Amino acid sequence: MIPDTPGAKDLLDTAAADLKAEILPHVPDDRKLTVLMAIAAIQTSVREMDFLPRLEDQQQAALAQFVDNDIQPEGRAQALCDLIREGKYDSGAAARALHDALMRDVRARTAISNPKYLSAAEADWSNRP
Amino acid sequence: MTDLSLTGEQGRAALADYVRAAFGADSVAVGDCRKLSGGAIQENWLVDLEILGGERAGALATVVRTDAPSGVAVSHSRADEFHLLSAAFDAGVTVPEPLLCCEDKAVIGKPFVLMRRIGGTALGQKVTRDPAIGGDREVLAERLGEEMARIHAITPATHRFDFLPGPETVDSLNEFRTHLDALGEPRSALEWGLRWLERNRLPAEEMVLAHHDFRTGNYMVDETGLTGILDWEFAGWAEPHEDIGWFCAMCWRFGQRDKPAGGIGSREALYRGYERVSGRKVDPKRVYFWEVFAHIRWAVIAVQQGHRFLKGGERTLDIVLTGRRPAEIEYEILRMTPPGGGLVDAVY
Numbered sequence: 241m242i243p244d245t246p247g248a249k250d251l252l253d254t255a256a257a258d259l260k261a262e263i264l265p266h267v268p269d270d271r272k273l274t275v276l277m278a279i280a281a282i283q284t285s286v287r288e289m290d291f292l293p294r295l296e297d298q299q300q301a302a303l304a305q306f307v308d309n310d311i312q313p314e315g316r317a318q319a320l321c322d323l324i325r326e327g328k329y330d331s332g333a334a335a336r337a338l339h340d341a342l343m344r345d346v347r348a349r350t351a352i353s354n355p356k357y358l359s360a361a362e363a364d365w366s367n368r369p
Numbered sequence: 370m371t372d373l374s375l376t377g378e379q380g381r382a383a384l385a386d387y388v389r390a391a392f393g394a395d396s397v398a399v400g401d402c403r404k405l406s407g408g409a410i411q412e413n414w415l416v417d418l419e420i421l422g423g424e425r426a427g428a429l430a431t432v433v434r435t436d437a438p439s440g441v442a443v444s445h446s447r448a449d450e451f452h453l454l455s456a457a458f459d460a461g462v463t464v465p466e467p468l469l470c471c472e473d474k475a476v477i478g479k480p481f482v483l484m485r486r487i488g489g490t491a492l493g494q495k496v497t498r499d500p501a502i503g504g505d506r507e508v509l510a511e512r513l514g515e516e517m518a519r520i521h522a523i524t525p526a527t528h529r530f531d532f533l534p535g536p537e538t539v540d541s542l543n544e545f546r547t548h549l550d551a552l553g554e555p556r557s558a559l560e561w562g563l564r565w566l567e568r569n570r571l572p573a574e575e576m577v578l579a580h581h582d583f584r585t586g587n588y589m590v591d592e593t594g595l596t597g598i599l600d601w602e603f604a605g606w607a608e609p610h611e612d613i614g615w616f617c618a619m620c621w622r623f624g625q626r627d628k629p630a631g632g633i634g635s636r637e638a639l640y641r642g643y644e645r646v647s648g649r650k651v652d653p654k655r656v657y658f659w660e661v662f663a664h665i666r667w668a669v670i671a672v673q674q675g676h677r678f679l680k681g682g683e684r685t686l687d688i689v690l691t692g693r694r695p696a697e698i699e700y701e702i703l704r705m706t707p708p709g710g711g712l713v714d715a716v717y
Contacts, residue, residue: 274686277686278686281689317555317557320557321556321560324557324560324561324564325563327564329561329564330564331708331709335709336708338561339703339708342558342561342703343704345557345558346697346700346703349699350697353693353694353696353697354693354697357624360624361626361700361701364717
């Protein structure tokens with residue numbers, strides 16, 4: 241037994257490409273935004289299929305690093321928020337390590353939701369003194 | 370059930386009759402009448418009126434603004450928005466002239482406000498990218514600074530709005546922390562940003578009337594320049610720099626990262642207009658603080674939109690995509706708040 245191919249990603253990729261090439265040019269101006277949003281939604285879904293498992297592993301590893309491991313995994317995100325609010329990560333090496341981990345996480349999530357934004361933002365910030 | 374809405378003859382006739390009585394006219398005819406697309410919180414209708422007799426005789430192009438089926442709790446009622454718009458109009462702010470406010474649901478099925486229609490476009494992507502509209506961009510940025518200053522001339526000393534929380538009770542930072550907590554979604558990057566705000570807060574300034582959504586996308590421009598400031602539904606007492614930070618925040622530049630004044634111009638031009646009219650000096654550190662706050666506020670609103678999709682049954686494309694925006698906003702927050710980094714001048 242093997243899964244059917246072409247798979248979900250192939251189907252979605254093709255649908256997005258067709259919407260862009262075949263449909264979008266013929267849509268009236270006041271409806272173009274809807275088609276563009278549909279294409280964006282499909283493309284985000286495709287990227288999520290690729291990256292979500294890795295992202296979840298990365299998030300769990302980071303949470304394990306910054307909160308007490310006696311806390312059950314499902315409570316760790318809230319526990320980290322509580323620690324930040326209490327000022328436990330205000331300064332020093334711990335703050336730097338947490339900030340690095342948070343940056344890694346938002347980069348990974350933005351790479352899924354809006355990679356174009358991420359590239360422009362990274363280029364902009366890297367040019368600042 | 371009777372359909373009083375403006376989609377039907379009955380609603381249009383009721384609107385005409387209401388306007389006739391309010392303006393002391395002999396008769397009012399409703400011509401073109403159509404709903405504008407968009408507007409998750411309000412519905413806007415373009416309504417052409419032909420008025421015979423009375424103080425407003427002649428053709429009158431208007432906008433009728435009503436609540437959409439799903440209002441947002443923190444936004445004002447149409448009547449409150451009318452009071453704020455009227456105060457701004459009287460203070461010389463360029464806004465659509467407020468004409469009538471009807472709180473009687475018996476007329477068109479829900480309360481509504483009638484405003485004089487203004488020309489141009491408000492679409493952020495178009496305003497920031499199309500050089501054919503808006504006129505010279507530095508002039509536009511300076512003009513917007515002047516307009517904001519005129520709004521900020523409305524203060525608790527000059528005006529009373531009983532429907533607004535008192536200026537002494539306003540705490541924007543805690544308000545959005547409370548909104549975030551209510552969502553029950555632990556978001557560590559936003560928590561980091563909120564903590565940074567808490568640690569870098571400066572003593573409060575005097576309170577003024579803030580528009581609270583003064584940004585590209587909420588003003589209209591035509592080929593010559595500004596035609597009006599829109600969307601007064603969130604206005605309230607706040608520190609003046611909060612509006613400046615919201616206008617300049619990266620999330621409202623529509624991709625024009627090198628144009629800090631709303632994706633259209635320079636900070637210098639915006640500040641110049643603001644300082645000249647207000648007589649108040651812009652403090653670049655306070656602007657930086659409120660830009661960080663602006664990103665947190667917008668991220669919380671985006672998370673709320675995601676919840677409207679997931680739990681509120683509003684399954685539309687624009688809402689679901691807004692629900693995926695927080696990641697990029699959190700990126701900006703973290704970049705602006707490195708460990709050990711405090712308040713700096715807003716430059717970029």
